[in-house]
Amino acid sequence: MPATEGPTRLIEKLRRRAVPNHWTQFFGAISLACLAVLTVTGVVLMIFYDPSPATVRYGGSYPLLRGVEMSKAFESTLRISFDVRGGLLVRQAHHWAALVLPASLILQLLSVFFTGAFRKPRRLSWLLLFGVFVLALAAGWSGYALPDDMLSGTGLRIVQGVTLGIPVVGTGLTSVLFGGEFPGRIIPHLYLIHLIAPTVLLLLVAVRLRVSFRQEPAQFPGPGPTGDNVVGIPVWPNGAVRAAGLFFITAGVLTLMAGTMTISPVWSYGPSSPAAAGAGSQPDWYTAFLDGALRLVPPGWEFDWLGQTWTLAVLVPLAVIGLFLGLVAAYPFLESWVTGDRREHHLLDRPRNTPTRTGIGVAGMTLYATLWAAASADLIATQFHVSFESVIWLLRGVVVLGPPLAYIVTGQVCLTLQAHDRERLRHGAESGVILRSPSGGYREVHRPLTAGRRPRLPRGEH
Numbered sequence: 001m002p003a004t005e006g007p008t009r010l011i012e013k014l015r016r017r018a019v020p021n022h023w024t025q026f027f028g029a030i031s032l033a034c035l036a037v038l039t040v041t042g043v044v045l046m047i048f049y050d051p052s053p054a055t056v057r058y059g060g061s062y063p064l065l066r067g068v069e070m071s072k073a074f075e076s077t078l079r080i081s082f083d084v085r086g087g088l089l090v091r092q093a094h095h096w097a098a099l100v101l102p103a104s105l106i107l108q109l110l111s112v113f114f115t116g117a118f119r120k121p122r123r124l125s126w127l128l129l130f131g132v133f134v135l136a137l138a139a140g141w142s143g144y145a146l147p148d149d150m151l152s153g154t155g156l157r158i159v160q161g162v163t164l165g166i167p168v169v170g171t172g173l174t175s176v177l178f179g180g181e182f183p184g185r186i187i188p189h190l191y192l193i194h195l196i197a198p199t200v201l202l203l204l205v206a207v208r209l210r211v212s213f214r215q216e217p218a219q220f221p222g223p224g225p226t227g228d229n230v231v232g233i234p235v236w237p238n239g240a241v242r243a244a245g246l247f248f249i250t251a252g253v254l255t256l257m258a259g260t261m262t263i264s265p266v267w268s269y270g271p272s273s274p275a276a277a278g279a280g281s282q283p284d285w286y287t288a289f290l291d292g293a294l295r296l297v298p299p300g301w302e303f304d305w306l307g308q309t310w311t312l313a314v315l316v317p318l319a320v321i322g323l324f325l326g327l328v329a330a331y332p333f334l335e336s337w338v339t340g341d342r343r344e345h346h347l348l349d350r351p352r353n354t355p356t357r358t359g360i361g362v363a364g365m366t367l368y369a370t371l372w373a374a375a376s377a378d379l380i381a382t383q384f385h386v387s388f389e390s391v392i393w394l395l396r397g398v399v400v401l402g403p404p405l406a407y408i409v410t411g412q413v414c415l416t417l418q419a420h421d422r423e424r425l426r427h428g429a430e431s432g433v434i435l436r437s438p439s440g441g442y443r444e445v446h447r448p449l450t451a452g453r454r455p456r457l458p459r460g461e462h
Helices: 002-016 023-048 072-082 087-114 123-145 150-164 170-178 186-214 235-260 285-296 312-339 355-374 377-384 388-427
Strands: 055-057 069-071 302-305 308-311 429-436 442-447
Touching (some): 023 072, 023 186, 023 235, 069 072, 072 087, 087 123, 087 235, 087 355, 123 150, 123 186, 123 285, 150 170, 150 285, 150 312, 285 355, 285 388, 302 312, 308 312, 312 355, 355 377, 355 388, 377 388
Antiparallel strands (some): 302 308, 429 442
16 A cells, blocks of 8 residues: 555646646647657667777678778767668667757747746746757757768867867867867767766756646636636646657657658768868758858958957857857846746736737747758758858848847737737627618628637736
């Protein structure tokens, strides 16, 4: 009996706990499924992968590379792909899950931001979710280079150039990261990062789940939900079954993608070489905004000061990205400080009812999307048959003017939608029935809104 007392009490607590029945609740299940696939496949890959930079001569199953000198890291990647039964499936499932995880985390961050779910008492949950996202980027970036192929080698050369461009500490950081002249021991170092980052990520996920479980879930206001009353479905068994269903569907889709769609064909790129670089190389999509920021800054921006060369082509992108991520993390505290609102909020906002916050969010999305597009400026130029310079100049204009324009337009759209809601409350919903008056005029019949269909106006309006 004592052994079952804990699980029994937990199940009973889950039965009494309700969660809102809203589609945004499923992003967490998708993220957990990606993490599960990454963990299982990562453990399998760890058994066969060798992070050594030592040079060997390939003699495996892939005929086009036999006799070619390469690192043990690249050789073990080829062995996993061609000689380990199911190895290619595992490696591609790992890569696909690493691509989907940042997408689900971004959607989760956006849903929390636009509905105001980050406000007190859930500011810690926001910071934990943001930390999970940053660690997912770090884990993905470090894993991107581990195959030690030509594509990842080109990316590492860019990393070395950016690190060297940091004044005062750049040379030391490069020495620590690479362990000597390029490529040095960067693969073992990244392998260590690739082990530590996911471990810390899983710990943050566990802490966030525990913090979220101790709080009542936030929900949209309506006829039933209040700050003290959660209207939804019970966590056990309804919510758990639905989440588990989406969990296994996501894992199954990732496995299906791994078995049917090739990704990261390192055998086509060949082994990394310090004396060569691949043309047209692209980073994985979730780190493309970093590369895009570097492309938009003119390369000749630099000056000498205090005996150091200050390269603005490196410092400006780093400063912009650092400021952007810092503002995202600190936004709950900044909004509370600016508005003076330090109350606890258990009811969510409709994005249209908070035009300032929604405008800021869309402006941030515009900045991110522009930097993301800039990472593929060369492909845009070749696909649309325009000059690379014109694409860069266009994106420079968008990155400066796009966010404030997006903020203004979004604010006006929100105010227009609010006016439409007020109109519906005054006159009811359109019925589609047109009546003709005795004088010859026409009017549409409006039907009263039910309680569940009444739009929610901003706080303070009735």
